Amino acid sequence: MILLECKNLTKQYGFHTALSHVSLQVGSGHIVGLLGPNGSGKTTLLKLIAGLLAPTAGMAYVMGEPIGIGSKRLVSYLPDHPCLGGHMRVQEAIHFFEDFYVDFSADCAHDMLDKLDIDPCCRIKSLSKGTAEKVQLILTMSRQASLYLLDEPIAGVDPAARDYILRTIISNYNENASILISTHLISDIENILDEVIFIQHGSIRAHCPVDSIRQQEGKSIDSIFREVFRC
Amino acid sequence: MPWNLDSDRPIFIQIIDRIQADIIAGCYQPGDKLPSVRELAQDASVNPNTMQKALSELERTGLVYSQRTSGRFITEDREMIRALREQQGQQIALHFLENMKKLGYGKDEILALLTQLLETALHNQPHSTETHGHSAETHTHSAETHVYSAETHTHSAETHVYSAETHGHSITPHAQPYNAAVHAQPEQKQQHKSSAQESLAEACKITTWRIP
Numbered sequence A: 001m002i003l004l005e006c007k008n009l010t011k012q013y014g015f016h017t018a019l020s021h022v023s024l025q026v027g028s029g030h031i032v033g034l035l036g037p038n039g040s041g042k043t044t045l046l047k048l049i050a051g052l053l054a055p056t057a058g059m060a061y062v063m064g065e066p067i068g069i070g071s072k073r074l075v076s077y078l079p080d081h082p083c084l085g086g087h088m089r090v091q092e093a094i095h096f097f098e099d100f101y102v103d104f105s106a107d108c109a110h111d112m113l114d115k116l117d118i119d120p121c122c123r124i125k126s127l128s129k130g131t132a133e134k135v136q137l138i139l140t141m142s143r144q145a146s147l148y149l150l151d152e153p154i155a156g157v158d159p160a161a162r163d164y165i166l167r168t169i170i171s172n173y174n175e176n177a178s179i180l181i182s183t184h185l186i187s188d189i190e191n192i193l194d195e196v197i198f199i200q201h202g203s204i205r206a207h208c209p210v211d212s213i214r215q216q217e218g219k220s221i222d223s224i225f226r227e228v229f230r231c
Numbered sequence B: 001m002p003w004n005l006d007s008d009r010p011i012f013i014q015i016i017d018r019i020q021a022d023i024i025a026g027c028y029q030p031g032d033k034l035p036s037v038r039e040l041a042q043d044a045s046v047n048p049n050t051m052q053k054a055l056s057e058l059e060r061t062g063l064v065y066s067q068r069t070s071g072r073f074i075t076e077d078r079e080m081i082r083a084l085r086e087q088q089g090q091q092i093a094l095h096f097l098e099n100m101k102k103l104g105y106g107k108d109e110i111l112a113l114l115t116q117l118l119e120t121a122l123h124n125q126p127h128s129t130e131t132h133g134h135s136a137e138t139h140t141h142s143a144e145t146h147v148y149s150a151e152t153h154t155h156s157a158e159t160h161v162y163s164a165e166t167h168g169h170s171i172t173p174h175a176q177p178y179n180a181a182v183h184a185q186p187e188q189k190q191q192h193k194s195s196a197q198e199s200l201a202e203a204c205k206i207t208t209w210r211i212p
Helices: A042-050 A069-074 A090-100 A106-115 A129-141 A159-172 A186-192 A210-217 A221-228 B011-025 B037-044 B048-061 B078-102 B107-124 B136-167 B186-190 B195-210
Strands: A002-013 A016-027 A031-035 A057-062 A075-078 A147-151 A178-182 A195-200 A203-209 B064-067 B071-074
Touching: A002 A042, A002 A178, A016 A042, A016 A057, A016 A178, A016 A195, A016 A203, A031 A042, A031 A186, A031 A221, A042 A057, A042 A075, A042 A147, A042 A178, A057 A069, A069 A075, A075 A129, A090 A106, A090 A129, A106 A129, A106 A159, A129 A147, A129 A159, A159 A186, A159 B037, A186 A221, A195 A210, A195 A221, A203 A210, A210 A221, A210 B011, B011 B048, B011 B078, B037 B048, B048 B064
Parallel strands: A031 A178, A031 A195, A075 A147, A147 A178
Antiparallel strands: A002 A016, A002 A057, A195 A203, B064 B071
16 A cells, blocks of 8 residues: 655755655555755655645645645654754653644653653753654654654664664554654664665655665665765 | 674575574474564564565475464474575585685695594584484484584684694694583674684584584
């Protein structure tokens, strides 16, 4: 089943084209890596699918639903920058999400906070950068969404917690959901990816299954990335 | 046990290799139930779809079979496991020979070296072969002992090479018998590792398999 479909998605910021004619399809039950150099349009693509930006042209659909209120119910989005009010306590952020999303599970969030040793009574502004990122990721992954959009989910997180988070991603998402992850830490996540999308200058350069590339090239996705995008 | 997946080969192939090795080593006995796809995927930190693909492939070869509702099981065809073991042993041996050839070793040199190593290995692990092959039941069990002892041998092989380095080709006849618990730390193996030593280590594994 096709979970996400983008048709000719284009986004211009003034005269600058951030994304041009992107068409792609993602089936259900897949973990897809969105990889590309800085400024290639990854965040723009995720924001368009999340419904935070309006496309200049083209359209995206999540489970046949055009981007809008209906699609936002199905999509759980993790922005690449902190989005929670610093004055909030972690506990309050959980209430906030619970109030906002029908599919949010507070138990699941508390469970993960506990595992990562984060005190729910802390104020978000008092947390370190990495811990604040963990909290935000926990909130995103505690929803039972159909599509998760994770923009740089593990950048500021220590390697041990990274492993925990990856395991959480594997065990938490249900078989019909898909995950689109944008990241630069390719070697950390490539074992959990099914497919990769290489994006450059706002266009898709390749979209293929990880195993087939590794078999063809005899290299890891990480080294292929370094070759393809050599500066 | 960590899965130690390389980054340059398709993951599902590495998973297949790993599960096959576990079956040969007796970690999974014939007829045993495999953990669920999700559990295995989590354990190996890989995508569940990849794990699924690997298991389907194993199923296709017949090494694993699935029962519709109750999960996947290891084949009870011991003959098949034995054949697989033989095939893998041969592969490792060929690989070893290739590496030795690269180092310029001739046939006699290889044979002499192996004989020497084997003697030291046997000296250190006199009981490893005794349990072998009494009945079908002990057979698989002894396979486990074998691999286990092969590891110990590997270690002794390294000690051997190491001492050869310091004393110029003299052999240490009474290499310390190493205890498996000590051996379990892979860091110890990493030190002073050269391609020759790797080949030697592999040689030892092979030769212990061939002892019976």
